[in-house]
Amino acid sequence: xxxxxxxxxxxxxxxxxxxxxxxxxxxxxxxxxxxxxxxxxxxxxxxxxxxxxxxxxxxxxxxxxxxxxxxxxxxxxxxxxxxxxxxxxxxxxxxxxxxxxxxxxxxxxxxxxxxxxxxxxxxxxxxxxxxxxxxxxxxxxxxxxxxxxxxxxxxxxxxxxxxxxxxxxxxxxxxxxxxxxxxxxxxxxxxxxxxxxxxxxxxxxxxxxxxxxxxxxxxxxxxxxxxxxxxxxxxxxxxxxxxxxxxxxxxxxxxxxxxxxxxxxxxxxxxxxxxxxxxxxxxxxxxxxxxxxxxxxxxxxxxxxxxxxxxxxxxxxxxxxxxxxxxxxxxxxxxx
Numbered sequence: 001x002x003x004x005x006x007x008x009x010x011x012x013x014x015x016x017x018x019x020x021x022x023x024x025x026x027x028x029x030x031x032x033x034x035x036x037x038x039x040x041x042x043x044x045x046x047x048x049x050x051x052x053x054x055x056x057x058x059x060x061x062x063x064x065x066x067x068x069x070x071x072x073x074x075x076x077x078x079x080x081x082x083x084x085x086x087x088x089x090x091x092x093x094x095x096x097x098x099x100x101x102x103x104x105x106x107x108x109x110x111x112x113x114x115x116x117x118x119x120x121x122x123x124x125x126x127x128x129x130x131x132x133x134x135x136x137x138x139x140x141x142x143x144x145x146x147x148x149x150x151x152x153x154x155x156x157x158x159x160x161x162x163x164x165x166x167x168x169x170x171x172x173x174x175x176x177x178x179x180x181x182x183x184x185x186x187x188x189x190x191x192x193x194x195x196x197x198x199x200x201x202x203x204x205x206x207x208x209x210x211x212x213x214x215x216x217x218x219x220x221x222x223x224x225x226x227x228x229x230x231x232x233x234x235x236x237x238x239x240x241x242x243x244x245x246x247x248x249x250x251x252x253x254x255x256x257x258x259x260x261x262x263x264x265x266x267x268x269x270x271x272x273x274x275x276x277x278x279x280x281x282x283x284x285x286x287x288x289x290x291x292x293x294x295x296x297x298x299x300x301x302x303x304x305x306x307x308x309x310x311x312x313x314x315x316x317x318x319x320x321x322x323x324x325x326x327x328x329x330x331x332x333x334x335x336x
Contacts, residue, residue: 098183
């Protein structure tokens with residue numbers, strides 16, 4: 001019952017937060033320089049054509065009235081129509097969300113598996129080779145932009161060596177996507193037994209996942225190392241050593257007690273990846289939410305930008321909700 005009350009309270013908090021985010025985004029994007037109507041109509045459009053399009057899209061109304069109309073549409077599932085694609089924004093988002101989720105989920109899995117492992121190892125053996133490699137990597141990863149790393153890898157792995165496929169999306173232009181079940185190319189290929197598509201999807205996925213993992217894993221690694229190192233220096237670990245407990249048991253206790261801040265950092269990185277993968281998606285022509293909102297910003301596509309921000313807000317709130325629940329499960333001192 002305490003868990004149910006906590007979930008209900010947090011979900012109710014989502015409503016004013018979501019409305020606030022929508023309102024802020026709604027106002028800010030209309031302060032962007034440039035006129036979407038003029039861009040849509042073209043340079044040869046007459047004043048009457050521009051006026052007609054403005055009235056058709058409702059941009060001639062006061063901004064508060066535009067906001068009320070938009071919120072009313074959101075409540076009914078209508079996020080507007082994209083000026084760039086000509087499709088309902090909701091359909092565009094549903095089509096593109098699996099591509100982004102596949103990219104960032106595999107990235108997050110690698111960050112957790114490798115980052116926590118390296119962080120734990122470098123904390124346990126502070127003078128070992130793993131610690132030195134982690135220190136060098138932490139400096140490099142924090143100084144490089146993900147899109148630059150992606151461009152360099154494309155040049156090296158695709159253009160120079162020919163090891164990677166062309167950065168033209170999730171599959172080659174001659175390969176048909178497997179039947180849509182989850183929207184994840186690898187998962188759907190496995191479920192349908194399409195091994196050739198699985199291999200090609202993995203080949204296209206490898207470089208962008210590697211780029212994001214390389215650039216984002218450092219935060220989780222540093223938090224893991226710092227947290228575990230602090231726990232290893234605590235009094236209860238010193239007492240455990242005095243009692244003669246095996247090293248494996250002591251390390252297991254240390255890692256378990258160091259997990260809460262690591263879980264918080266994992267949730268932060270996962271939520272950040274949804275928007276942080278924008279440039280990487282653009283570099284690899286991934287066809288996900290990042291590329292979609294980039295095109296929306298370039299074309300002053302208000303509906304597309306607003307739709308992306310709604311998805312990003314809901315995604316972030318759900319991620320942080322899960323993080324809070326996991327945090328409370330692994331740390332028994334916290335109550336709902």
